[in-house]
Amino acid sequence: MLVAVAFVMSVTIASAAPIVIKFSHVVAENTPKGQMANKFKQLVDERLSDKVQVEVFPNSQLFGDNKVLEAMILGDVQMAAPSLSKFKKYTKSLQIFDLPFLFKDMAAVEKFQQSPVGQKLLVATQKKGLIGLGYLHNGFKQLSANDVLRVPADAKGKKFRIQSSDVLAAQFEALGAMPLKKPFSEVFTLLQTKAIDGQENSWSNIYSKKFYEVQPHITESNHGVIDYFVITSTEFWMGLPDDIRVEVKKALDEAIVFGNKIAADKAISDRQKIIDSKRCTITKLTDAERQQWVDAMKPVWKQFEKEIGKEYLEAAVSSN
Numbered sequence: 001m002l003v004a005v006a007f008v009m010s011v012t013i014a015s016a017a018p019i020v021i022k023f024s025h026v027v028a029e030n031t032p033k034g035q036m037a038n039k040f041k042q043l044v045d046e047r048l049s050d051k052v053q054v055e056v057f058p059n060s061q062l063f064g065d066n067k068v069l070e071a072m073i074l075g076d077v078q079m080a081a082p083s084l085s086k087f088k089k090y091t092k093s094l095q096i097f098d099l100p101f102l103f104k105d106m107a108a109v110e111k112f113q114q115s116p117v118g119q120k121l122l123v124a125t126q127k128k129g130l131i132g133l134g135y136l137h138n139g140f141k142q143l144s145a146n147d148v149l150r151v152p153a154d155a156k157g158k159k160f161r162i163q164s165s166d167v168l169a170a171q172f173e174a175l176g177a178m179p180l181k182k183p184f185s186e187v188f189t190l191l192q193t194k195a196i197d198g199q200e201n202s203w204s205n206i207y208s209k210k211f212y213e214v215q216p217h218i219t220e221s222n223h224g225v226i227d228y229f230v231i232t233s234t235e236f237w238m239g240l241p242d243d244i245r246v247e248v249k250k251a252l253d254e255a256i257v258f259g260n261k262i263a264a265d266k267a268i269s270d271r272q273k274i275i276d277s278k279r280c281t282i283t284k285l286t287d288a289e290r291q292q293w294v295d296a297m298k299p300v301w302k303q304f305e306k307e308i309g310k311e312y313l314e315a316a317v318s319s320n
């Protein structure tokens, strides 16, 4: 009988153990993604504390952006929100977000993401074991460098760190520059040691990772977007009890709304903090100068149109 009681107790204890969601990301906590992940944890704690436990690992503490998706498929981490530029191995269609000068503003990005075509992209990685739970904004990218970049010719021959995207590589090659695919965690040191000349990123990433302290010039180019896919493994997600999955998704959706608001605020406030720091000059482009960047970079669309899919490209253009 004692053995039977012990067995029942151990089963009860085992089934009462909360489900753990490890949420890994590469940016600082004071960013749209960092704040979204913390909000998600807070909401789950409030609503499901005895059933689900969220552990957030910022700053590439658990996995860098080159490893996190493999780790997710292996079950070593349950959620992440990598940039849309980091899914090449899992689907070619998400490359659409890397096309230069595609979206005219963040409202157009949001419109495309929420359109039937944008929502279809959420399951584009499903066959490879990953499922998109939603999009999260960060914002438009700016170019930073050791020298002033006013026209495309200024970028010629320079080395730029890029995310692991072939579209972004083609974009810099179109300028006659040298792109280098490197993890986010290495960017500051690469810039500081002058192993590279420049990089492209959102205002919040340039501010929170102090890139502006080691890059004397930023061109306000708004030439592309950094947004995220909040992602989980299909196996983990489908294995959750239905009621828990519904509650977790609800908390996540609310956290994304919260994160998007922070993204919109930080695109303004982090830009201003960088200006106020007086550590670097901000180059604003005239319409004619901007047009030169468009003319130099836009041929990349043609190169990738087939891989991405015409349907997606047309929907994105019409979201403007």
Ligand code: LMR
Pocket: 026, 027, 065, 081, 082, 083, 138, 163, 183, 184, 201, 205, 226
């Ligand atoms: C980068 O690698 O530059 C960004 O994707 C980092 C991030 O997650 O915002």
